[in-house]
Amino acid sequence: MPIKSIVKYIRDTMPGSRLSFLTDCGFLISYLPTSSVVSHRSFVNYQLGLKPVVKIQSIATSTYDASDLSRCVSHVARNPMPLKTMPLGIDDVQLKEFENVAVEAASKAGSFVLERITSIMEIKSKTDRPGRDLVTDVDRDSQVIISDIITSRFPDHQFLGEEDQTEEVDPAAEFVWAVDPIDGTANYVNGSMTHAVSVALMHRGSPIVGAIWSPWPTSSDGGIVVHARLNGGTKRDGETMQVLEPSDEFNRPVSGRLSALPGNARSVFKFDNRMRGHAGDVRVTGSAAHEMSSVGTGLYQFAIGGVAAVWDFAAAVVIVQEAGGEVMILAPDGSWRDFRGWSQPYTNTAETFKHLRDWRGIMLASHPKTMQFIAENVRFRRPSQIGKLWRRGPWHPHRRRHRRHPA
Numbered sequence: 001m002p003i004k005s006i007v008k009y010i011r012d013t014m015p016g017s018r019l020s021f022l023t024d025c026g027f028l029i030s031y032l033p034t035s036s037v038v039s040h041r042s043f044v045n046y047q048l049g050l051k052p053v054v055k056i057q058s059i060a061t062s063t064y065d066a067s068d069l070s071r072c073v074s075h076v077a078r079n080p081m082p083l084k085t086m087p088l089g090i091d092d093v094q095l096k097e098f099e100n101v102a103v104e105a106a107s108k109a110g111s112f113v114l115e116r117i118t119s120i121m122e123i124k125s126k127t128d129r130p131g132r133d134l135v136t137d138v139d140r141d142s143q144v145i146i147s148d149i150i151t152s153r154f155p156d157h158q159f160l161g162e163e164d165q166t167e168e169v170d171p172a173a174e175f176v177w178a179v180d181p182i183d184g185t186a187n188y189v190n191g192s193m194t195h196a197v198s199v200a201l202m203h204r205g206s207p208i209v210g211a212i213w214s215p216w217p218t219s220s221d222g223g224i225v226v227h228a229r230l231n232g233g234t235k236r237d238g239e240t241m242q243v244l245e246p247s248d249e250f251n252r253p254v255s256g257r258l259s260a261l262p263g264n265a266r267s268v269f270k271f272d273n274r275m276r277g278h279a280g281d282v283r284v285t286g287s288a289a290h291e292m293s294s295v296g297t298g299l300y301q302f303a304i305g306g307v308a309a310v311w312d313f314a315a316a317v318v319i320v321q322e323a324g325g326e327v328m329i330l331a332p333d334g335s336w337r338d339f340r341g342w343s344q345p346y347t348n349t350a351e352t353f354k355h356l357r358d359w360r361g362i363m364l365a366s367h368p369k370t371m372q373f374i375a376e377n378v379r380f381r382r383p384s385q386i387g388k389l390w391r392r393g394p395w396h397p398h399r400r401r402h403r404r405h406p407a
Contacts (some may be wrong), residue, residue, distance in 0.1 A: 017200035092231065098154075098201050098230040102211035102315075105149040105179075107200045109142040110213030110223045113182055113197060116141075123189055134185045139163050141180035146199060150177050153366030157201075160356055162311050172343070176202045178314040183285030193217075198289040200314035205356070206341035210315030212293045226293050228322035234296050243367045244298045244324035251369040253280035253301040260284070260291035260303035262362075269304075270334075272377040288363075294378065295365040296323040302366035304332075304373055310342060310356050313363055320365045327372065332360040334380035339363065 025316045098364035122137040150159060158173035162180045177200065182188050184195035193215040201209040208230040216224035219237075226241065228234040234241040248254050252274070259280035262268070271279070280301050285291055288305035289312055293305050305313065317339065318329050328336040342359060343352045366374060 060116035106211040108211040180311040183289040204346040205343040210318040252278040304361035336375040
């Protein structure tokens with residue numbers, strides 16, 4: 001039984017982590033870096049060396065045939081990549097509860113935001129540059145609506161909102177909600193319907209639940225929520241969403257289909273010759289949450305978003321991933337690397353929460369096949385300019401004590 005193959009894959013992917021893999025053959029395979037495992041008759045525990053333990057649990061029944069288990073483990077060892085990680089101690093019932101609260105919060109805040117779009121509002125700039133980085137009283141009130149819903153349901157969870165008024169930093173909790181009460185505020189104050197309300201839950205820096213409300217003309221209440229949870233798929237109005245399958249034989253974006261790029265993309269990115277004429281019909285919307293989540297609903301072929309913050313990306317990350325897509329992060333050498341969560345390794349310290357609050361970066365989302373083509377043919381022109389951002393990102397060397405090179 002090739003258990004060691006599974007453990008090697010987990011160790012190489014997320015060293016030192018407590019993970020579970022939900023297989024497509026009916027077993028939950030868990031890896032623990034320590035040997036403190038509570039015995040249960042539905043588990044088979046394998047002691048490997050002195051500390052690591054693998055637990056295998058049948059999803060359907062408390063008992064199972066050894067030959068079924070052997071076939072499943074062999075299958076997992078041969079086909080590890082399609083497996084999805086699930087934090088230990090969190091089952092789908094809990095995830096669904098988290099998801100329902102995220103949907104409720106995004107929906108209620110979205111309805112409020114939509115009601116206020118034509119009203120007189122207080123508009124300020126967060127910086128000394130007039131007209132840049134706008135914030136309104138609607139942003140702040142929307143965040144209060146979301147915060148009240150979340151903190152009343154989960155008082156032990158932490159809240160990270162774009163419009164937080166305090167500079168105080170508490171130690172990072174296991175669960176942190178990342179919220180953007182209006183993503184695309186400049187659009188909003190000008191009456192544009194391209195804006196969003198983004199609500200996400202992260203477990204130890206990795207998004208596990210996301211809900212994004214957007215105005216929707218055919219909806220009875222004027223808006224709709226796209227939402228997802230880990231291993232639960234991406235849904236919109238009860239319909240399962242999927243990323244757009246590339247139709248080009250070389251997996252290139254095609255004309256007639258939408259793509260999203262930052263407004264300054266031509267000046268900051270270098271597009272190789274293979275990309276010329278193959279970026280699709282590009283849109284610049286001013287809302288990273290809208291653009292990234294639109295990849296998850298199949299509206300956009302790909303999206304490059306940022307520079308943006310954790311609260312702009314977190315909900316969209318899980319929406320894209322659960323729709324069958326992939327997410328990458330821009331590296332300091334101008335290339336793209338797989339996104340594996342913020343603050344790895346994650347510690348329950350004020351430094352970790354400050355990192356989540358201060359992080360800024362650029363992300364790419366698309367179908368896996370399209371992703372490979374984009375990642376190979378789009379580079380940042382001046383990598384030195386993102387050094388400052390990278391030092392606050394999840395791949396900085398002092399955040400990578402477990403390995404010399406990121407996977």
